[in-house]
Amino acid sequence: MRASDRAYSALREDIIEWRLRPGTVLAEVEQSERLGVSRTPLREALSRLTAEGLTTAAGGRGVVVTDISLEDIDELFELRETLECKAAALAAERGDPAVFERLQKELLEAPALLTDHEAGLHNYYGLAAELDAAIDAAIGNAYLAQAMRGLRVHLVRVRRLAADDPSRLQAAAAEHAAIAEAIASGNPALAQAATTVHLHRSLTHVKATHPPH
């Protein structure tokens, strides 16, 4: 693997996992020494992060980790609703029903696995990612898919803020199953509505578990 890729992945992980807090300045020499790569690949890594919006160039004095405030979360979900609703509707029109029927069944079984087991949680996240990937593939629109990929980076960052409380996860699994069902049935309006419901519940949950900060 290239050195620039390693630096990029490491920094991205550090930012998403909140080990590098918003406002932290990433000096080139400092980070290149920490990650054991030279400045050149590190600069490329920082460029990519800045393009993604995880960092912002702080005129002349390094780049800083981008902040995510509560207003940002509102804006983020506003765009997310716009894109994911459209994506769900398109997937319902163009997707293969069999794929989403299978996902629906698996998602309906997920809550049972979630009750106590730690492994079930990872399993559920995997299923949610599978659903996302299936929608991406079904929409057949590279530009829309790219826009959604760009969004998900920030969303993962927000998710790490919210508590992984089991009752919410069970409800989320049911909502995901509803989305999969709507897509499988080829009903764009329903798929869009189910997505809207899911996103609003998610946003409410995040804001409820993290009010002050």
Added chain:
Amino acid sequence: MRASDRAYSALREDIIEWRLRPGTVLAEVEQSERLGVSRTPLREALSRLTAEGLTTAAGGRGVVVTDISLEDIDELFELRETLECKAAALAAERGDPAVFERLQKELLEAPALLTDHEAGLHNYYGLAAELDAAIDAAIGNAYLAQAMRGLRVHLVRVRRLAADDPSRLQAAAAEHAAIAEAIASGNPALAQAATTVHLHRSLTHVKATHPPH
């Protein structure tokens, strides 16, 4: 201005103006010599272009200028409709009516200026850009605005393909005026509808003037 900025701007211009055709491989040494900068800033420029989607990394063998086919245009407008409709609706909810009333008036006067004069065309493009900027500012959503900026790069590239035929420009000015009016009147649904109409007409025009390629 930094050398990397100059290289970026030059390459971006060359790609948008179709002087660098899709499929052209941009070798680092070749381009760095052509633009009179070293490889290091040129690499950063290529990174930015690739992040924007104007070029794609061709595994190991330089980067190539991204192709835009007719299917791509359909996908592009699908995303564009999604984003711009939402933006127009939000602008109608949150924007300052006075700003859009002024833009509406100026846009209604544009067709008269467009008839023969060359300067009028540039004037109209300026007004359209002003409307875009006003919407961007009115929505108050940095993520949505960023997504739209990312799209506009590709759209400009498509626009250069289509002929600047006067009758279409006059119609487009009227459609823009309708959008401005809807936003000024604070009617989100109407703003969204006006945007949908405008985009569909634009797409139809582009596909009509450029069927075979």
Added chain:
DNA sequence: GGCGAATTTTGTGTATACATAAGCTCCCGT
């Protein structure tokens, strides 16, 4: 003692030299 300017320091911007990997070509073997 405080304020301002100059200097030092630190960090980014750029260039170049070196390493490495991927392609291509040519030659050898089958």
Added chain:
DNA sequence: ACGGGAGCTTATGTATACACAAAATTCGCC
């Protein structure tokens, strides 16, 4: 004659050295 492998070539990946600009600190002057 065709296929495969080895060597060469070329272009990218990486490291480092140098230049320049900005910021902080310190020294001098008021």
